[in-house]
Amino acid sequence: MARLLLDGLSVSLGETAIVRELTLAVAERQVVGLIGPNGSGKTTALRCVYRALRPSGGAVRIDDRDLTRMPLRDSARLVAALTQEGRADLDFTVEEVVALGRAPHLRGNQPLSARERELCRRAMAQMEVLHLAGRGVLSLSGGERQRVLVARALVQEPQVLVLDEPTNHLDLHHQIRLLSMLKDAGPGVLVTLHDLNLAASACDRLAVLSHGRLVACGTPADVLTEELLRESFGVEASVVPHPLTGVPQVLYALGP
Numbered sequence: 001m002a003r004l005l006l007d008g009l010s011v012s013l014g015e016t017a018i019v020r021e022l023t024l025a026v027a028e029r030q031v032v033g034l035i036g037p038n039g040s041g042k043t044t045a046l047r048c049v050y051r052a053l054r055p056s057g058g059a060v061r062i063d064d065r066d067l068t069r070m071p072l073r074d075s076a077r078l079v080a081a082l083t084q085e086g087r088a089d090l091d092f093t094v095e096e097v098v099a100l101g102r103a104p105h106l107r108g109n110q111p112l113s114a115r116e117r118e119l120c121r122r123a124m125a126q127m128e129v130l131h132l133a134g135r136g137v138l139s140l141s142g143g144e145r146q147r148v149l150v151a152r153a154l155v156q157e158p159q160v161l162v163l164d165e166p167t168n169h170l171d172l173h174h175q176i177r178l179l180s181m182l183k184d185a186g187p188g189v190l191v192t193l194h195d196l197n198l199a200a201s202a203c204d205r206l207a208v209l210s211h212g213r214l215v216a217c218g219t220p221a222d223v224l225t226e227e228l229l230r231e232s233f234g235v236e237a238s239v240v241p242h243p244l245t246g247v248p249q250v251l252y253a254l255g256p
């Protein structure tokens, strides 16, 4: 059984079909990358998983339970999301923001247990923000804030982790650190990425959207071909195996 299943998911906004009958499964411990050109529907599909948007057709299932029929509190325990819209506007400290990840598991003003405090500390260490624990989030750089929000998603201990362009604002060290960690994170991961080389290295499977439709899905080696780059991304590029790992890597030459 898939941990997460987008089951014939469709989204229309007004007259326009944005996502068209998308079926995509993410297994436990699997990292699936959703790639595609600007405007192809990646964020829209993800928004249905973290319930910012209601599908017009089809369903989102977690362990075979229909997400839209669950109480919000239940789905908040199952799905953690790092979104493009997830900006912290209030000047909480870093450790307060990370602790908010535990909110769906707490009753009322129940304080965090010792285990939960340790969980928060470990997530901050993993994201290399422990030294910022007492700082106000509004004073952080874009990359530091992004890492705090990933730590918050991790302490939620979700079954499914949804990440929309998580490498935005991150320097190369933190991009690699974050994507390496996803492989061992435990939950099924659905992640959108624009960097196809990082996507090929980080993901077990890649799904390609074009005009809201799934046009390819499989291992990075199956999916990332020169033909696909030409047809779906409008890019002439070479695809070569990484000299150490063998995963496909895309080499571009800029046009005249």
Ligand SMILES: Nc1ncnc2c1ncn2[C@@H]1O[C@H](COP(=O)(O)OP(=O)(O)OP(=O)(O)O)[C@@H](O)[C@H]1O
Pocket: 013, 018, 036, 037, 038, 039, 040, 041, 042, 043, 044, 045
């Ligand atoms: N509220 C809305 N009303 C009308 N059109 C919308 C709305 N939200 C999104 N769209 C359109 O839906 C399409 C898909 O948007 P979406 O953000 O899902 O694409 P994306 O693949 O994530 O793109 P990007 O790579 O640029 O982030 C775009 O053409 C966008 O303009």
